[in-house]
Amino acid sequence: MSAEKRKTLEIFELLLTAEIYNRSENLTEDDLPPKIRKYYFDPVIKGVERPLRVTLKAVEKISGVERIRQIIEENPLVVFHEIGFHLTLMDFEEGAQWFATQRPLYLIKGNPVLAYFYEKDDSMNVSYAEVREQNQPFSADRELIEAKIRKLCADKKEAEDLLKLATIKAPEDVRDRLDDLILTAEQREEIAKAGKALEYRQYLKDVGLYEIGKLLLVGPPGTGKTSTARALSRWFGLPLVEVKLSMITSHYLGETSKNIDKVFLLAKELSPCILFIDEFDFVAKTRGSDDHGALKRAVNTLLKAIDEVSLVEHGVLLIAATNYAQLLDYAAWRRFDKVLGFSRPDAEMRCKILDKVLDRMDAEVDAPKLAELTEGYTGSDLRLVVREAVLNALLQDRKKIDQDDLLRAVEQFERRISDHRQNYNAPADQ
Ligand SMILES: Nc1ncnc2c1ncn2[C@@H]1O[C@H](COP(=O)(O)OP(=O)(O)OP(=O)(O)O)[C@@H](O)[C@H]1O
Ligand SMILES: [Mg+2]
Structure with a gap:
């Protein structure tokens, strides 16, 4: 999809949402997607007051779309009102129909107001209840x-x-x-x-x-x-x-x-x-x-x-x-x-924690082996070990870490723990 088309669809999303929301009293703030709701939120009434008006500023703030006037001037379905600097659809039904023909499911599935309207359309295959369930609630x-x-x-x-x-x-x-x-x-x-x-x-x-x-x-x-x-x-x-x-x-x-x-x-x-x-x-x-x-x-x-x-x-x-x-x-x-x-993790969990922490890194390590070597370590200890390994590698300007880096970090960790116990005479466990 071209960037231009995407922007047009976002403007339509806002126009249709406002119109449907204004018409349907049984829709509540919980039906508005957070990005739209937050813009129209009124801290005094602690809610969103109808009618929602789609101004140029609203489009800019909510969708981040720029050059709005140019886009709407090229679109016969949208009217720009010089007074109040706001936009409306030339004809709601026609606008809604055009939007549907573009099949913007990614927008409808993230917007309960649209889902409420398009649920009637079998070809859309969208469930209002499901979309609303996924939407962050107003509270x-x-x-x-x-x-x-x-x-x-x-x-x-x-x-x-x-x-x-x-x-x-x-x-x-x-x-x-x-x-x-x-x-x-x-x-x-x-x-x-x-x-x-x-x-x-x-x-x-x-x-x-x-x-x-x-x-x-x-x-x-x-x-x-x-x-x-x-x-x-x-x-x-x-x-x-x-x-x-x-x-x-x-x-x-x-x-x-x-x-x-x-x-x-x-x-x-x-x-x-x-x-x-x-x-x-x-x-x-x-x-x-x-x-x-x-x-x-x-x-x-x-x-x-x-x-x-x-x-x-x-x-x-x-x-x-x-x-x-x-x-x-x-x-x-x-x-x-x-x-x-919340106990100290067993070897299987330690392995999974290591995998999770290393997930986004370029790492070539034997996690099960490391899990075996880190008996008694908590999730927090394991994170610390990985962090140390990353820093050691960065000292050599390397972003990729390997088993040796981690083994060294485990050794450093063990040394630190034993120093700490000697200095503070702390018990081995709490
Ligand atoms: N089971 C685990 N899986 C993944 N990460 C873990 C796990 N346990 C701890 N961590 C990581 O260790 C760090 C410290 O954990 P957290 O602060 O939640 O521990 P805590 O139990 O609250 O400790 P404390 O009792 O000292 O407050 C966090 O970054 C957390 O993500
Ligand atoms: Mg804590």
């Missing part, structure tokens, strides 16, 4: 999330305080991917169950099953707990509210309880979303000590908030992660309906 848009944070906080200072305790991300801004993680069958199954619980929330409510949706990830450092929790945001297309418990100690404690409550309130506001509490062992540590009255109060507020939030009622999937299972007392444990173990 996950960065713009909406930011508007909700602003609404919850009276001023900038309040928002800053809140954001000290929690990082909030739209799934589109999360870097971790589930596909990059090698997980056990049990871990995959639990993730799938959490997804289903979110999907069938109403059903679970109807049958009275409320004790679902609080997951505790437990395992030694570097086994993928944080990455998994974050990757789920992307995987499920849900906003991520990540609480940094270590921040509780580092700013004015009197305000902390209030801010914890606000984080949970925000999570409910952003629903459906994931609320991820990392470094959960912090709870156990403070509960065990006698001093720090204010700190203890903050932790108790946190535990109470955890009790009160629910996936079934509020659409909040709660995930906590900790290194030290043995530190957590029963009071903390019982709040989770599922404890999911």
Whole structure:
């Protein structure tokens, strides 16, 4: 397809989407593709107001198409209105028909509004339900999330305080991917169950099953707990509210309880979303000590908030992660309906992790052999080893790495670990 033709089709996509959306009251913001929705998003009403008008600026911003006037001047089906600088179709039916004859399935399959319209056309073979299922929902848009944070906080200072305790991300801004993680069958199954619980929330409510949706990830450092929790945001297309418990100690404690409550309130506001509490062992540590009255109060507020939030009622999937299972007392444990173990990977998993990390590199290595040699290594250790091998090769201006590079990196890693143990007299394992 020529570049010119592609641009024309993109202009038509926008014109048709606007027209169909304006005409069909039963279509919602969730039906608009994010690129279009984000342009028309109004932060005051926190939504998209009808009618959508296709201005020159809208086409430029949404599709990045330049020289629009020239393209439309050559197309008799599009009218340019000098007043308001906007475009419309000369005749909707005719425009829609012309678009269909071009068979732009790549556009229709990424746009629920178009799929809704063209589903009637058997020759198109497109399912509105399927296309909508694939479309990022409105609740996950960065713009909406930011508007909700602003609404919850009276001023900038309040928002800053809140954001000290929690990082909030739209799934589109999360870097971790589930596909990059090698997980056990049990871990995959639990993730799938959490997804289903979110999907069938109403059903679970109807049958009275409320004790679902609080997951505790437990395992030694570097086994993928944080990455998994974050990757789920992307995987499920849900906003991520990540609480940094270590921040509780580092700013004015009197305000902390209030801010914890606000984080949970925000999570409910952003629903459906994931609320991820990392470094959960912090709870156990403070509960065990006698001093720090204010700190203890903050932790108790946190535990109470955890009790009160629910996936079934509020659409909040709660995930906590900790290194030290043995530190957590029963009071903390019982709040989770599922404890999911993250162990050090076995040889087969180590091999898969190595394959995954090396995937995009020019590498000639014997991964099974390396997996054998790296007994006890975590996913994080393996990533480190590969990084070292890459850097060693780059020192010689080589981008290709081989088995020797990796073997050397393993040796360096072993040396570093043993130095560290000698210097700090650290135990061999936690
Ligand atoms: N099973 C795995 N598959 C692929 N990569 C992994 C795996 N486990 C860990 N990694 C990689 O190791 C790095 C560190 O992982 P992560 O931070 O998730 O560990 P963690 O369990 O949260 O550790 P900590 O307890 O220290 O916080 C990440 O880059 C992650 O991608
Ligand atoms: Mg972590």
